[in-house]
Amino acid sequence: MQKPGDELLVAYLDGELDETRRAEIEAWLEHDGVARDHIGRLSESAALLRAAFDEILREEVPERLIDAARGTGAGSVHEAEILPFRPQRRIGGFAAPRHWWIAIPVAASFFGLMIGGGLGYFGLGNTPTGTDDKQVATLSASTNSWLDNVAGYHKLFVSAAQGENSFADIPAAGDGGEVIQKISQRTAQPGVRVPNLKPWGLIFQGARVVIIEGRPAAQLVYTADNQAVGSAIGPLTVVIASSKRPDLAPTFDHRQDVNVLYWRRKGHAYAIVGQAEPGYMWNLVNDIAYQLDAI
Amino acid sequence: MSAGFSDQLIAVLPRLRRFARGLTGTASEADDLVQSACERALSRMEQFQEGTRFDSWMFRIVQTIWIDQLRARKVRKEDGEVDGERLGSDEAVRRVESRIALVEVRRAVSRLPVEQRTALLLVTVEGMSYKEAAEIAKVPVGTIMSRLARARVALQAQLDAGGGLRRSTDDAETG
Numbered sequence: 001m002q003k004p005g006d007e008l009l010v011a012y013l014d015g016e017l018d019e020t021r022r023a024e025i026e027a028w029l030e031h032d033g034v035a036r037d038h039i040g041r042l043s044e045s046a047a048l049l050r051a052a053f054d055e056i057l058r059e060e061v062p063e064r065l066i067d068a069a070r071g072t073g074a075g076s077v078h079e080a081e082i083l084p085f086r087p088q089r090r091i092g093g094f095a096a097p098r099h100w101w102i103a104i105p106v107a108a109s110f111f112g113l114m115i116g117g118g119l120g121y122f123g124l125g126n127t128p129t130g131t132d133d134k135q136v137a138t139l140s141a142s143t144n145s146w147l148d149n150v151a152g153y154h155k156l157f158v159s160a161a162q163g164e165n166s167f168a169d170i171p172a173a174g175d176g177g178e179v180i181q182k183i184s185q186r187t188a189q190p191g192v193r194v195p196n197l198k199p200w201g202l203i204f205q206g207a208r209v210v211i212i213e214g215r216p217a218a219q220l221v222y223t224a225d226n227q228a229v230g231s232a233i234g235p236l237t238v239v240i241a242s243s244k245r246p247d248l249a250p251t252f253d254h255r256q257d258v259n260v261l262y263w264r265r266k267g268h269a270y271a272i273v274g275q276a277e278p279g280y281m282w283n284l285v286n287d288i289a290y291q292l293d294a295i
Numbered sequence: 296m297s298a299g300f301s302d303q304l305i306a307v308l309p310r311l312r313r314f315a316r317g318l319t320g321t322a323s324e325a326d327d328l329v330q331s332a333c334e335r336a337l338s339r340m341e342q343f344q345e346g347t348r349f350d351s352w353m354f355r356i357v358q359t360i361w362i363d364q365l366r367a368r369k370v371r372k373e374d375g376e377v378d379g380e381r382l383g384s385d386e387a388v389r390r391v392e393s394r395i396a397l398v399e400v401r402r403a404v405s406r407l408p409v410e411q412r413t414a415l416l417l418v419t420v421e422g423m424s425y426k427e428a429a430e431i432a433k434v435p436v437g438t439i440m441s442r443l444a445r446a447r448v449a450l451q452a453q454l455d456a457g458g459g460l461r462r463s464t465d466d467a468e469t470g
Binding site for chain 2: 005006007009010013014016041044045046048049050051053054055056057059061062064065066068069071216264
């Protein structure tokens with residue numbers, strides 16, 4: 001018999017050889033110490049491999065998976081639609097990235113968002129306003145929860161802004177009332193308010209309309225008014241969405257390397273998203289909730 | 296919906312998570328993958344043939360979705376390329392990882408090409424036969440055999456190079 005190759009040795013270890021072949025391998029191993037050592041190490045690494053992955057079997061299965069198995073989950077792989085950043089809008093004298101069509105897929109892939117729908121763009125003809133001839137990139141969220149979506153949108157915004165400050169569909173310039181009116185129209189949420197966070201060192205820069213779980217939501221964008229401390233507290237986004245779920249007290253979570261404080265109140269879901277210290281964000285919650293009349 | 300079907304699905308969830316973790320390399324991505332697989336299974340439950348192995352059917356769904364996702368992302372990794380985020384870049388954290396050897400093994404698996412990784416997970420971790428693994432991966436048995444051999448040799452080489460095998464052995468012995 002020729003010296004057995006790795007395929008035969010591995011198949012021998014896996015019990016996949018017939019009686020004749022097994023006997024041949026064993027006969028070979030009798031007089032080949034190198035082969036014996038090799039097969040011993042293969043066997044050892046296989047045992048390690050099983051041990052490494054068996055740990056996962058002892059983990060508690062997440063509730064969302066059990067819900068999904070029962071068919072009672074909220075549904076995963078939501079098609080999250082993200083309005084592209086629009087280069088023609090400038091806020092606060094900062095230049096918008098020139099190549100938004102590059103920024104979107106780069107940011108999306110970087111943060112685990114996956115371009116779907118055949119990389120196609122389609123017009124947002126059925127938006128609440130139906131006025132803008134926008135294009136919408138359909139992105140499939142790599143994660144499926146509402147929280148992951150808001151975290152992903154935050155990171156997408158920060159990445160696309162590339163530290164040059166924000167840009168938005170509805171810039172904060174001009175009459176504040178106009179901004180509120182536009183947000184309300186585009187998100188089909190009458191009476192949306194924009195919290196004033198100046199006392200917290202945050203300046204409202206504008207709003208974007210994002211689609212979360214099939215419904216339009218407002219993403220309010222704030223940046224730090226002090227560049228020296230800006231990286232510590234901003235940028236920060238506040239998401240306001242409609243929700244059919246029951247009320248929920250403010251709850252902290254950490255998703256995709258950003259902090260998320262979220263709550264639900266009277267048919268709305270809210271989230272504060274950023275990389276500021278959790279303590280700072282907790283302090284913001286009460287004020288924001290009060291201003292939004294959410295608590 | 297059949298309660299029995301869901302019960303079978305719930306029963307196999309831990310193994311699906313383990314398989315998905317091996318494919319994706321991260322817990323969150325793995326659970327997303329499993330959730331997608333559950334939803335696809337429920338939507339196509341009439342396609343499951345009674346009398347065949349339910350777990351194999353589910354593994355095939357997980358594997359199919361994962362391949363679809365890779366294609367959609369247009370991931371074109373070179374063999375052996377290491378995704379820094381997945382593997383962790385914080386050396387300090389990794390040093391204090393009490394079970395570093397087992398972590399190293401999972402890292403080594405994540406470096407394998409996806410076809411080899413799939414074969415390794417199905418046969419060596421899940422204990423499936425070559426024939427069952429071939430049916431799930433939709434390739435001939437001989438292909439599974441060669442992929443598996445390459446995977447096992449590559450894995451061992453990585454562990455030897457990183458010293459993981461020795462530390463792993465010590466770890467296992469000290470329990």
